Amino acid sequence: MAELQEKFNKIISEIESKIQNKEELDFIKEKISNISTLFLDQLDKVIDLNTARMDEIAENQTILNRKIANIEQFMHxxxxxxxxxxxxxxxxxxxxxxxxxxxxISEEVKNEIECPECHNIIELDWNQEEQHSCNGHCCSCGSECEDEDDNDDEDM
Ligand SMILES: [Zn+2]
Incomplete structure (x- = not known):
């Protein structure tokens, strides 16, 4: 900006040295000032437009990131x-x-089941089975296993 100011002053001083009539000089300076304002206004508009475009790009990026996150969740x-x-x-x-x-047990969890061989009724104690068979991904104890995973995350 300092360089621009320097060039501007140089042009004004060149005009001043050429135009001897004070009234004409003031008139020319005023018109140059008007032209400068026009250009500065236009420059502001261009900057605003660029800012708006950058915001738009950033917003698109956010939407894209959200879509990718959704896809990842879907895949998961x-x-x-x-x-x-x-x-x-x-x-x-x-x-x-x-x-x-x-x-x-994917559709319903039963509390008792008939043995297909001897036809006795076997009572199922799911709480006990969870402790022994669960490796964190079985569907019989989803909530408790996920709690364990959550705790691991918090430790990190
Ligand atoms: Zn049996």
């Missing part, structure tokens, strides 16, 4: 669904005949 959910579907067969050992069989 798909991953979790696939993993859970694989692990919703729960292995049961009948206490009456030692028959091993699997039940599907």
């Amino acid at each position: 959910n798909i991953e979790k669904d696939i993993y859970m579907d694989d692990n919703c067969d729960f292995e049961i050992i009948c206490p009456y005949c030692n028959n091993e069989f699997e039940i599907d």
Whole structure:
């Protein structure tokens, strides 16, 4: 800006040395001032426009980031669904005949189940099973396992 001021003053002094009539000189200086104002106004508009464009770009970036985050969440959910579907067969050992069989607990969690071999009713104690079988990703104890994960995050 100092360089611009210097050039401006140089032009004015050149005009002053050429124009001897004071009235004409004042008139020319005033017109030059008017021209300068016009250009400065235009410059401000260009700067405003650029600022608006930068804001727009930043806003687009924010929207993009949000979309990417949504996609990542979506992918994560798909991953979790696939993993859970694989692990919703729960292995049961009948206490009456030692028959091993699997039940599907993806749709409903049952409290008792009939052994397909000896047809005795086996009571299922899910609280106890959680402690032994859960590695943090089974669907029978989702909430408690996620709590453990959350705690890990807080420690970091
Ligand atoms: Zn049985």
